[in-house]
Amino acid sequence: MKLNLKNLSQLPAPVERPAYQASSTTQGIVHIGVGGFHRAHQAFYTDRLMNRGEGLDWAICGAGLRAEDRKARDDLAGQDYLFTLVELADTPDTEVRVIAAITGMLLAEDDPQALIAKLADPATRIVSLTITEGAYCIDDSSGEFMAHLPLIQHDLVHPDAPRSVFGFLCAALARRRAAGVAPFTVMSCDNLPHNGAVARKALLAFAALGEDQALHDWIAANVSFPNAMVDRITPMTSNAHRLALHDQHGIDDAWPVVCEPFVQWVLEDKFSNGRPAWEKVGVQFTDDVTPYEAMKIKLLNGSHLALTYLGTLAGHEFVHETMNDPLIVDYIRQYMDLDVTPQLASVPGIDLSDYKATLIQRFSNQKIADQLQRVCSDGSSKFPKFTVPTIDRLIADGKPLDRAALVVAAWALYLQQPADVRAYTIVDPRADFCRELVSDDAKLTERLLGVEEIFGKTIAQSTEFAAAFERQLRNLRTLGVQGTLHALRGNGR
Known part of the structure; x- marks a missing residue:
């Protein structure tokens, strides 16, 4: 009808x-x-x-x-x-x-x-x-x-x-x-x-x-x-x-x-x-949406980026498939609990533990079949809003950087479109520019992290973050997604 x-x-x-x-x-x-x-x-x-x-x-x-x-x-x-x-x-x-x-x-x-x-x-x-x-x-x-x-x-x-x-x-x-x-x-x-x-x-x-x-x-x-x-x-x-x-x-x-x-x-x-x-x-x-906004953008959108490129590199097509991997779920929980939550102010009427548990349930929804390609799209615009503020605060507070650096490293490898990963399309208005940033391994870190319109100044000037990024990118290339997550969980960074 x-x-x-x-x-x-x-x-x-x-x-x-x-x-x-x-x-x-x-x-x-x-x-x-x-x-x-x-x-x-x-x-x-x-x-x-x-x-x-x-x-x-x-x-x-x-x-x-x-x-x-x-x-x-x-x-x-x-x-x-x-x-x-x-x-x-x-x-x-x-x-x-x-x-x-x-x-x-x-x-x-x-x-x-x-x-x-x-x-x-x-x-x-x-x-x-x-x-x-x-x-x-x-x-x-x-x-x-x-x-x-x-x-x-x-x-x-x-x-x-x-x-x-x-x-x-x-x-x-x-x-x-x-x-x-x-x-x-x-x-x-x-x-x-x-x-x-x-x-x-x-x-x-x-x-x-x-x-x-x-x-x-x-x-x-x-x-x-x-x-x-x-x-x-x-x-x-x-x-x-x-x-x-x-x-x-x-x-x-x-x-x-x-x-x-x-x-x-x-x-x-x-x-x-x-x-x-x-x-x-x-x-x-x-009267003020700020605490709700920070909670949602850093926890939901930031975690979405944290899982989406890893899921794509692991060969998945949908978000729920990625969330069927206990190593990725464990990584997302640690990212939310250890890296993001300490940065959040109290949110009126919201229990953050319940909110995070709800996020895991929502990401795991089998029926929604949310496409990783949709969540992966426009990374060059999403990173400055959803992930870079969290990283900047981690750097300022002298906190461990490897979990957050893995998000950026996964994006870099995603942009290179490894031949051994199922085919996917990079959807981004600046796709050609982003691919060019990672097209040559020589000075890749300096070239990628130095793009201020994406990563700002703090990340570009942090030798500690650069080292963490290179460590995670090397692990992704040599150990794969599963091996990288095992190593990350094992060293407690």
Whole structure:
């Protein structure tokens, strides 16, 4: 049965359906970057609220700025913007639910003025983002906005035909200011530290490059950028997922989303133009998201990187296969307990021991079948955010470095794509640059660790870390993953 509004009432009983009519909602959010995570997280929470009969004026209009977004728009439009969310776990109480919180989607390349008009519409009170870490155009080594990028330069020359997220936001905010309309909140849902502050810095830096300095000042004074900690493992939707949904529930969905049952959203309550009552459906509002953010990024994302390259080098395809290896699980537990946890402040309402145990369970979820390639992707952008801060602190505190150095060594060997490992594709916007760093063993350590936009200055200047990195890289090459982990556990480093 094709998923659409006409067939909604005919879906089988186990499938949860919206308790509201999409036609009774109005759009209050524009979300830029509609993908699996947005649909399993922000759209999921908004749908939950609407199912209570509340928040019906907060429906979501998707927006795509890339050519690749066309297929997503076409798939959703072909089924009245409905999609199925399928929770995957080994327990029987998982949910299959049709979500109707997204009610339209605009493509920038079709009509940039239509998107600007939508953003400038007074009904749009939140603009949310999942645009990936690198799209904020902040140089990780200097912290500066990369104004030289061609996309940014284009928008500065053609402010009425923008292509970047910052060009669109500034164009819309300029219209709102001129019309005396209150600004929208810019709400980042990307997985990076202080994501709201990063969005604010990038947007203000872009605005400062334009001719209207008063717009920069108005944004700085009036637009809110709440920080958020977001969490839900959401693997890429595969043909197997679509077929399973069809075979088990009779639903023909062109783009379902699959995810784990666990979901978390901690959000600073700093909105300039209203917000949905998401706290009624599980969102935790706070004045300061920092401790939650540090916990999640250092423990979950840092541990994900720690296992993903090792798992790939060991010949695995999925995260859960990697977690079936007791040596890797033991290594991840020690990394979390000995290297990361001592660096964390107390997190209100969270027992860190329970949180870490939950992470091991989540990584081990057999049904989610999370692809290592997905977690491996964009390493050059992930290391500065998820791993380098932990290493810098270990160096500063004079702590053992070998466990953390193994994460970097595994990435280096992964970039070399050893011939005796099952074939894989390196997914990274800077893949060629990264491969070049490890293409010659002569001065590899100096060349790789000296890249400040990835590893900063502290690592480059640490002879102790360089020695630990070389030791672990040598072990991986001579002993393999299993032998390296045995040696690491044996020497107690």
